[in-house]
Amino acid sequence: MNHAASAPHTPRRARVRAPELVGKGGWLNTGGRDLSLADLRGKCVIVDFWTFCCVNCLHVLDELRELEERHRDTVVIIGVHSPKFVHEAEHQAVVDAVERYEVEHPVLDDPELATWKQYAVRAWPTLVVIDPEGYVVAQHAGEGHAHAIETLVGELEAEHEAKGTLRRGDGPYVPPEPVATDLRFPGKALRLPGGTFLVSDTTRHQLVELAADGETVLRRIGSGERGFGADAFSEPQGLALLPDGKVAVADTVNHAIRTFDPETGEVATVAGTGKQWWQGSATSGPAREVDLSSPWDVAWWQDRLWIAMAGVHQLWTYDPATETVEAAAGTTNEGLVDGPAAEAWFAQPSGLAAAGDRLWVADSETSAVRWLDTDLVVHTAVGTGLFDFGHRDGDAAQALLQHPLGVTALPDGSVAVSDTYNHALRRYDPATGEVSTLATDLREPSDAVLVGDEGSGDPEIVVVESARHRLTRLRLPEEAVRVESVAHRTQRAATEVGPGKLRLDVIFQAPAGQKLDLRYGPSTRLLVSSTPPELLASGDGADTDLSRDLVLADGVTEGVLHVSAMAASCDDDPAIEYPACHVHQQDWGVPVRVVEGGTERLALVLAGMDEGAAQE
Numbered sequence: 001m002n003h004a005a006s007a008p009h010t011p012r013r014a015r016v017r018a019p020e021l022v023g024k025g026g027w028l029n030t031g032g033r034d035l036s037l038a039d040l041r042g043k044c045v046i047v048d049f050w051t052f053c054c055v056n057c058l059h060v061l062d063e064l065r066e067l068e069e070r071h072r073d074t075v076v077i078i079g080v081h082s083p084k085f086v087h088e089a090e091h092q093a094v095v096d097a098v099e100r101y102e103v104e105h106p107v108l109d110d111p112e113l114a115t116w117k118q119y120a121v122r123a124w125p126t127l128v129v130i131d132p133e134g135y136v137v138a139q140h141a142g143e144g145h146a147h148a149i150e151t152l153v154g155e156l157e158a159e160h161e162a163k164g165t166l167r168r169g170d171g172p173y174v175p176p177e178p179v180a181t182d183l184r185f186p187g188k189a190l191r192l193p194g195g196t197f198l199v200s201d202t203t204r205h206q207l208v209e210l211a212a213d214g215e216t217v218l219r220r221i222g223s224g225e226r227g228f229g230a231d232a233f234s235e236p237q238g239l240a241l242l243p244d245g246k247v248a249v250a251d252t253v254n255h256a257i258r259t260f261d262p263e264t265g266e267v268a269t270v271a272g273t274g275k276q277w278w279q280g281s282a283t284s285g286p287a288r289e290v291d292l293s294s295p296w297d298v299a300w301w302q303d304r305l306w307i308a309m310a311g312v313h314q315l316w317t318y319d320p321a322t323e324t325v326e327a328a329a330g331t332t333n334e335g336l337v338d339g340p341a342a343e344a345w346f347a348q349p350s351g352l353a354a355a356g357d358r359l360w361v362a363d364s365e366t367s368a369v370r371w372l373d374t375d376l377v378v379h380t381a382v383g384t385g386l387f388d389f390g391h392r393d394g395d396a397a398q399a400l401l402q403h404p405l406g407v408t409a410l411p412d413g414s415v416a417v418s419d420t421y422n423h424a425l426r427r428y429d430p431a432t433g434e435v436s437t438l439a440t441d442l443r444e445p446s447d448a449v450l451v452g453d454e455g456s457g458d459p460e461i462v463v464v465e466s467a468r469h470r471l472t473r474l475r476l477p478e479e480a481v482r483v484e485s486v487a488h489r490t491q492r493a494a495t496e497v498g499p500g501k502l503r504l505d506v507i508f509q510a511p512a513g514q515k516l517d518l519r520y521g522p523s524t525r526l527l528v529s530s531t532p533p534e535l536l537a538s539g540d541g542a543d544t545d546l547s548r549d550l551v552l553a554d555g556v557t558e559g560v561l562h563v564s565a566m567a568a569s570c571d572d573d574p575a576i577e578y579p580a581c582h583v584h585q586q587d588w589g590v591p592v593r594v595v596e597g598g599t600e601r602l603a604l605v606l607a608g609m610d611e612g613a614a615q616e
Contacts, residue, residue, distance in 0.1 A: 015135040016609075018128075019118035021047070021078065025091045025109025028098050031174030035078070035106060037134055042167025043076045044156045045130040046149060049121045051084050052097035053365065053403050053421075055294050055310045055348050056143055056586075057125040059276065061101055062253060063146040067153070068105065074157050076171040079107035082116040084124065085389060085403050086488050087421035096444070096467050098176075100185040100203050101235075102226075105173050113492065122604055123588045129153075132160040132167065139605045142565075142586025144278070148511030148607060155512060181469040182217050183208060188297060188406070188447040189464050189471060190239040190247060192262055197449070197462070197471065198247060200236040207236060207249065207260060214462055214471040221260060221267065228254045228274050230267050238297030238352070240305060242320070248305050250295040257287075257295060257307065257318055271318050271325050276311065278583045279525075279566050284326035287318055292325070297362075297406075301354035302374065308349040308361065315341075315349060315361070315372070329378060333527065333564060334587045336366040336385050344378035346370070347386060351418065351447065355409035362404040362417065369407060369417055369428055381428050382417075382435055385531055386589050387560060390487035391422045391437075399435035400487055401426060406447035408461065410476075416461060418445040424483075425463060425474070437483050439474050443467040494591040496598035499552060503601040504528065504539070506546040506565045508584065509608030515572040527564040535559035535592075546606075552594055563588040565606050 020037055027034055037045075048064065050057035068077055081097075083089040088097075089111035098107050110116060119128055119136075127145060129138040129152055138152055160166035187202040196218060197210040206222035226234045228251075238250035242259070248270075249258040256272030271287035272295075281291045293311030300306075304317040306328070314330030329341035330349075337345035349370075351362030361370040368383020382396045390400035404426075406418030414429040416438060425439040425448060444467035451460050451473075463472045506526060510516055516523045527542045528550065539550030546565060566585040588604050603610045 015131075015137070018045075018130045018134050018136050019115070021080065021108050022114050022118075023080065023108040023110030023112075024114070025081070025094060025111050028095060028107040028109060029103065029174060029176065030106045030172055033172065033174075035108075035172055037130070039172065040076055040078075040130075041134060042132045042160075042165060043171065044071070044074055044132060044153050044160075046075060046077045046153075047119070047128040047130065048077060048079045049082050049116060049119070049124065049126040049128070050079055051082055051088055051124050052094070052101065053085055053088060053348075054124045055296075058101060058253075059143050059294065059311065060125045060127070061103060063143065067146055067150050070150075071153055071157075072171070073168045074166060075153055077105040079103055079105060080115050081107055081109050082113050082121070082124065083111055085421050087402060087423075093444075093467070096185070102203070104175065105171070117493070122590060123586055126605075129156075131156050132165045136609075138607075139609060140584070140607045141588070141605055142584060144582055144584045145607060147582050148514070148584075151512050182215075183469045183471075185466050185469065186446075186464050186471075187235075187237040187466065188239050188250075189449050189462065190241060191449050191451060191462075192241070192247075193245075198239055198260075198262070199464070199471065200239060200249070202235050202237060202252075202466075205233045205235065207233070207239075209262075210471065214473060219265075221265065226253070228256070228269075233258070238295070238299075238308065240298040240300050242300060242305065244320075248298045248300075248318075250298050250307065252294050252296055252310075255292045255294060255311070257292070257298065257305070270320070270323070271307075279332070279585060280568075280583065285324060287323050287325045290325050292316070296348075296350040297352045299352035299354045299359065301352075301359045306352055306354075306359060308352050310348045310350050310364075313346045313348060315346070315359075329372060329376065333529075333562075334365065334386070334589075335529075335531075335562060336363070336368055336380060336383060338370075338378050338380050341372065341376040341378055346378075351404065351406040353407040353409045353415060355413070355415070360407040360409065360415050362407045364403050364405055364420070367401040367403055369401070369404065369415065381415075381430070385560075387591070388487070389421075390485070391419070391424065391483060392485040392487055393426075393435050393437055393483070394485075396428060396433050396435050399428075402488070406445065406464070408448040408450060410450065411459065416448055418448055418463065420444050420446055420466075425461070438476065439463070440483060442472065492591060494558065494593040495602065496595045497552065497592045497602065498596065498598040498600050499554070499594050501600065502539075502550045502552055504548045504550055504561075504563065505601065505603045505610075506563070506606050507603060507608050507610050508546055508565070508567045508606040510567075510569040510572075511582075511607070513572055514569040514582070516567065516569055523568040525564075525566040529562045531560045531562065532556065535561070556594065558591070558593045561588075561590045561592055561602070563590065563604060565604070567606060
């Protein structure tokens with residue numbers, strides 16, 4: 001029985017007409033046709049504001065796949081690509097990302113954030129639901145909302161079927177023509193002891209072994225269909241050679257660590273359940289019983305397999321001897337904070353490289369290179385935070401990267417950085433504290449492997465050029481390439497806030513048929529901090545109330561408010577012995593500028609509609 005459908009009728013809130021969908025980059029996956037809201041009338045429309053750097057956005061793409069399939073004749077999902085990084089504003093990069101992540105619905109390329117602004121979006125990802133008559137009926141930020149949206153879609157289908165305003169039938173999606181290449185958006189590579197290369201062919205859900213030339217295909221591992229069986233992967237990424245000769249595989253969208261035996265061809269699962277980790281899940285225990293979250297890379301260091309857990313901004317470890325996993329560094333808060341591993345903050349760590357007493361980390365969302373020492377203290381070599389990026393060489397304190405995905409230890413103690421969104425291979429030298437550029441004109445490099453005779457003075461490096469679907473061999477140059485320096489900041493407009501007191505309201509309305517889960521104490525959590533820390537005179541820290549009074553310090557005129565919110569809701573029916581529960585969570589980074597006459601209230605929608613705004 002559908003309990004949501006039998007719930008008593010509640011009056012609708014004042015409806016808001018959905019703004020038009022406009023974007024300078026135009027439409028993808030429509031066969032060349034431009035779409036308008038009028039074309040979508042009669043359908044339940046879910047607008048997904050995303051950007052392809054954001055792992056939470058990728059999680060939401062996966063959450064929406066089943067809903068998209070089940071309601072294909074009544075629901076149209078529209079992706080609005082809203083870039084954070086400069087590279088993401090390039091149209092070809094969006095075209096690549098739509099194929100890379102198998103986005104099977106129309107996508108509007110909005111490089112200037114025109115539609116983002118019209119819908120007052122503040123965070124990636126954000127989902128907006130538009131009813132068949134063209135009115136906004138719900139907004140959700142962050143992950144974990146698929147169940148709530150599916151319930152709402154069921155209500156809208158019933159309501160508009162009865163009114164005669166629901167239009168069934170195929171949506172406007174037109175798949176692009178497939179392209180034949182040996183690799184398709186490869187992620188990471190590994191040199192096997194015999195001199196061949198193992199590559200994660202991410203978009204094709206396979207591993208591919210290439211000959212020593214880096215081009216000739218020797219074998220493919222995996223069916224090529226997305227799955228979690230003995231012959232299937234789902235967007236695999238990182239690879240690491242284990243002491244027993246097997247290869248550890250970060251099976252990213254399966255939220256699992258697999259192993260591949262090059263001798264027998266056998267694939268096995270050693271960590272993860274296939275389900276995504278959520279706040280409140282176990283952070284240690286038997287490896288095959290603990291949920292993981294988008295493991296992106298792996299490296300063998302200090303007698304453990306280290307895992308870059310991009311989905312929760314942490315580093316985890318897997319111990320083959322005890323077959324256990326545990327969270328080892330990071331708090332799950334997103335940002336750049338150094339110090340003891342348990343207190344450090346990461347932001348989507350996506351590349352690892354073991355080098356003696358250091359574990360190098362490509363921390364992609366902060367455009368940073370970090371490292372962990374053997375005392376388990378986190379340090380930052382290059383990078384300043386979530387909103388500053390660019391291509392600038394020189395002293396590491398002022399050098400800039402743009403969303404790096406890979407790090408590679410070099411023989412001299414320095415590290416090569418796959419500077420993905422700058423299409424470059426960079427180098428950081430701890431001995432001099434300098435950053436240089438080794439190569440440019442690569443296309444979204446995501447990893448690199450050192451090859452050649454290191455003793456000959458002639459080492460080479462093989463780069464995974466992900467968006468050119470190939471491995472590229474480079475001679476490591478004596479002199480670094482010189483490039484013109486450029487610096488960027490995330491282009492979102494700052495919110496103008498008044499000096500002094502600022503009311504923060506995180507809006508959360510439990511989905512229809514659900515209520516806040518109070519069985520184990522408070523079901524909500526709010527964490528607030530700022531960059532710079534001096535921006536807040538009071539109001540930072542963690543609490544359970546989703547509303548809070550902040551006080552902005554005198555003399556600080558701009559900065560970023562970091563807000564992390566979580567709410568848990570469960571089925572609201574006493575007849576259900578084991579109610580289904582859902583966790584809703586989101587992190588916001590809100591740039592603010594303090595001006596006289598600025599707003600005194602900052603509302604962030606986690607789920608529902610901001611009724612306070614409608615009354616103002």
